[in-house]
Amino acid sequence: MKRFAILSILILISLGCLWFTFRNVNFGEVMSMITSKASSWPWFLASGMVMMMNIIFRGFRYHRILASVPEVSLKRCITITSIMFLGNSILPLRAGEAIRVYLPYRLYSIPLATSMAFHGADRLFDMIAMLVLLTLSLWFAGDTIAPAARTHPVEMFGHSYTFDGLVELAQGSSILILLVGLGGILAVCLIPEQLKRFMGFFSRPLGERWLRATNGFVDHLHSGIAVFRNPRDFILGGFWTFLLWWMVILNVQILSGVFGVDLTWAQAGMVVFLVAVAVSLPQAPGYVGPFHLGFQMSLSICFGVAIPTATAIAYLAHFFQIVPVILLGFICMSIEGISFSSFTEAQQTLEAEPIEDQA
Numbered sequence: 001m002k003r004f005a006i007l008s009i010l011i012l013i014s015l016g017c018l019w020f021t022f023r024n025v026n027f028g029e030v031m032s033m034i035t036s037k038a039s040s041w042p043w044f045l046a047s048g049m050v051m052m053m054n055i056i057f058r059g060f061r062y063h064r065i066l067a068s069v070p071e072v073s074l075k076r077c078i079t080i081t082s083i084m085f086l087g088n089s090i091l092p093l094r095a096g097e098a099i100r101v102y103l104p105y106r107l108y109s110i111p112l113a114t115s116m117a118f119h120g121a122d123r124l125f126d127m128i129a130m131l132v133l134l135t136l137s138l139w140f141a142g143d144t145i146a147p148a149a150r151t152h153p154v155e156m157f158g159h160s161y162t163f164d165g166l167v168e169l170a171q172g173s174s175i176l177i178l179l180v181g182l183g184g185i186l187a188v189c190l191i192p193e194q195l196k197r198f199m200g201f202f203s204r205p206l207g208e209r210w211l212r213a214t215n216g217f218v219d220h221l222h223s224g225i226a227v228f229r230n231p232r233d234f235i236l237g238g239f240w241t242f243l244l245w246w247m248v249i250l251n252v253q254i255l256s257g258v259f260g261v262d263l264t265w266a267q268a269g270m271v272v273f274l275v276a277v278a279v280s281l282p283q284a285p286g287y288v289g290p291f292h293l294g295f296q297m298s299l300s301i302c303f304g305v306a307i308p309t310a311t312a313i314a315y316l317a318h319f320f321q322i323v324p325v326i327l328l329g330f331i332c333m334s335i336e337g338i339s340f341s342s343f344t345e346a347q348q349t350l351e352a353e354p355i356e357d358q359a
Helices: 002-022 027-035 037-064 074-090 095-110 110-145 161-190 194-205 207-223 231-258 265-279 288-302 307-336 341-353
Strands: 154-156 158-159
Touching: 027 158, 027 307, 037 074, 037 110, 037 194, 037 231, 037 307, 074 307, 095 110, 095 341, 110 161, 110 207, 110 231, 110 265, 161 194, 194 207, 231 265, 231 307, 265 288, 288 307
Parallel strands: none
Antiparallel strands: 154 158
């Protein structure tokens, strides 16, 4: 009953985002724009291949994270990663996250706590990548944001600001956010217990649940960092992180270019960052709703792209992000001989055996 209620809320959030995305859009016009680009099929094929490479590069990164377990092959890391994204794309409650923690436990008898640490290390790379991407995008594309609004003052908190001034403020803030983020990661590495006490000072008044959540978050990141036995694996993990996020940026550039919207890597990076923030919200399977809204608003508000064009690009970006990933995931499920019952088994195992007890 609880799962049904949560899923219902997530679906409502996704539907709300879809309504907001298409509320002032002529859907027939958008579909006409898309079908008019049928001759650009080589670029669409390239988009799908780029997103497949994104998943494969994630498998390469996961292989470096699991370097301390040499019996786990590169092929197995790629298939497990592909199956995870398949689960996230078509099943509720991010079931793919559970299956990637569960499969190393089932296939190699790796303790759940260790497998969770591997998963935490993977997410740590993405957190660092997003902080760096935000900073670089603001500094290299900040002067191109919201061209139509730059001449108009912005009223905030009873004061009038120029848009250029706000962009400069955001640029400076992005460096501060990056330094704070990297400092936090360093604190997780070196002084996790002191960090938990510091965070507990603020979370304890909110209740025991918040305190456990913050402590668990720090422990999760700390165990993720601890999986690296030598700097070489960490550096290679960073290299694959750069390549996989570059694939996402390239995909935005490809699809935008089909519609005559030429974005620099920094502008496309800004779109990627804003969409990543949008899809981090609770939502239904497949990122439906928040993905479209984040993509449309980032193109239209930040770079002055017409709403119908921005909506068409968002629709295609979602299609070519989800469909190739689903196809690759099904292929990998076939290779591994895994059925959908394994997703249920994974969630039940993680719920029945608390991670703390596996350490």
